[in-house]
Amino acid sequence: MNSLNSVFDYEDIQLIPNKCVINSRSEADTSVKLGKYSFKLPVVPANMQTIIDDSIAEMLAKEGYFYIMHRFEAEKRAEFIKKMHKQNLIASISVGVKADEHAFVRELSEKALIPEFITIDIAHGHANSVIEMIQLIKRLMPQVFVIAGNVGTPEAVRELENAGADATKVGIGPGKVCITKVKTGFGTGGWQLAAVRWCAKAASKPIIADGGIRTHGDIAKSIRMGATMVMIGSLFAAHEESPGKTIERDGELYKEYFGSASEYQKGEHKNVEGKKILLPHKGSLRDTLQEMQEDLQSSISYAGGKDLSALTKVDYVVVKNSIWNGDSL
Numbered sequence: 279m280n281s282l283n284s285v286f287d288y289e290d291i292q293l294i295p296n297k298c299v300i301n302s303r304s305e306a307d308t309s310v311k312l313g314k315y316s317f318k319l320p321v322v323p324a325n326m327q328t329i330i331d332d333s334i335a336e337m338l339a340k341e342g343y344f345y346i347m348h349r350f351e352a353e354k355r356a357e358f359i360k361k362m363h364k365q366n367l368i369a370s371i372s373v374g375v376k377a378d379e380h381a382f383v384r385e386l387s388e389k390a391l392i393p394e395f396i397t398i399d400i401a402h403g404h405a406n407s408v409i410e411m412i413q414l415i416k417r418l419m420p421q422v423f424v425i426a427g428n429v430g431t432p433e434a435v436r437e438l439e440n441a442g443a444d445a446t447k448v449g450i451g452p453g454k455v456c457i458t459k460v461k462t463g464f465g466t467g468g469w470q471l472a473a474v475r476w477c478a479k480a481a482s483k484p485i486i487a488d489g490g491i492r493t494h495g496d497i498a499k500s501i502r503m504g505a506t507m508v509m510i511g512s513l514f515a516a517h518e519e520s521p522g523k524t525i526e527r528d529g530e531l532y533k534e535y536f537g538s539a540s541e542y543q544k545g546e547h548k549n550v551e552g553k554k555i556l557l558p559h560k561g562s563l564r565d566t567l568q569e570m571q572e573d574l575q576s577s578i579s580y581a582g583g584k585d586l587s588a589l590t591k592v593d594y595v596v597v598k599n600s601i602w603n604g605d606s607l
């Protein structure tokens with residue numbers, strides 16, 4: 279993999295069109311299967327506190343989108359599962375790996391509060407702590423679809439899959455509010471798309487490409503490189519419905535978007551690998567989801583197909599190489 283020629287990021291790639299086989303973009307099917315469930319789009323808002331809350335989760339589940347609730351109000355998760363199940367909606371939560379999270383998983387199992395999806399959400403997912411958590415969940419609640427991450431290498435993907443993960447999440451440091459690449463010198467920031475391709479080639483189960491998506495076209499590029507689904511933070515931040523605080527500056531409205539490893543999330547300046555930014559207020563989340571779907575339908579038509587599978591085979595060119603993917607510190 280690590281020849282320089284094969285290292286690229288989203289902005290370095292252009293997909294090459296094929297002859298169109300549909301009469302309207304509305305015919306293109308953007309739905310995706312993950313586990314036993316089918317969802318409207320191969321996209322999931324990041325499980326971060328300024329991106330998703332209970333009401334957004336409910337709205338997404340009711341309208342047929344995949345969602346992953348964040349883990350930063352740990353004590354509310356059991357009630358959240360109950361509430362979603364009362365409405366016949368999918369429950370999809372996140373966990374960490376510390377001892378109290380093991381206790382939480384045991385509690386869910388004992389109370390038969392079984393969510394459909396659990397995402398193990400830590401910075402460096404290629405770790406024994408994650409393997410142990412996968413094994414614990416699978417032993418106590420084998421029916422749960424487990425997403426494990428984050429990782430950035432084929433070895434990590436294989437190891438987590440072998441431990442029982444049903445999908446792995448790829449992306450170490452490409453996020454908009456991420457400073458891992460600067461603070462540690464490590465990660466997939468600047469070559470996230472190539473890392474997705476590298477990991478997907480080794481995967482035998484779905485890959486979720488996480489971080490670095492800056493345009494709707496990047497979703498199609500992720501699928502081309504082997505992702506089944508794409509996790510997105512910044513493009514989903516700063517909507518009317520978004521939980522981030524609204525700030526007024528010189529008569530303009532902005533919303534906060536902060537990293538899960540930022541001091542704003544942690545409440546202390548320790549092992550900080552995230553920052554806070556203000557994004558211009560964007561209007562309704564539903565409108566963004568609608569536009570994302572229309573753009574992806576258009577992508578499918580350029581790929582010469584009728585559904586997402588067409589995107590997996592198109593040719594592409596590498597136009598140039600980038601480092602920053604539009605980010606600044």
Ligand SMILES: NC(=O)C1=CN([C@@H]2O[C@H](COP(=O)(O)OP(=O)(O)OC[C@H]3O[C@@H](n4cnc5c(N)ncnc54)[C@H](OP(=O)(O)O)[C@@H]3O)[C@@H](O)[C@H]2O)C=CC1
Pocket residue numbers: 374375376399400401402407428449450451452453456458489537538539549551
């Ligand atoms: N996708 C990405 O690039 C990144 C995402 N994040 C997000 O930030 C949030 C916090 O993540 P995280 O700090 O892992 O969660 P936690 O604070 O829950 O830490 C999880 C456990 O892993 C340990 N840990 C964390 N990082 C490392 C490391 N590099 N090496 C060894 N042990 C480690 C922690 O111990 P201790 O703290 O004592 O080391 C702790 O025991 C998550 O939501 C995560 O997704 C953070 C950074 C990168």
Ligand SMILES: Nc1nc2c(ncn2[C@@H]2O[C@H](COP(=O)(O)O)[C@@H](O)[C@H]2O)c(=O)[nH]1
Pocket residue numbers: 324325326428449450451452453454455456457458459488489490491509510511512513536537538539540551552553
């Ligand atoms: N290195 C860090 N990565 C983080 C942090 N908080 C979240 N994240 C990751 O970013 C993506 C979203 O990326 P975006 O480019 O779409 O905005 C998210 O899903 C996490 O994986 C953090 O504090 N540090």
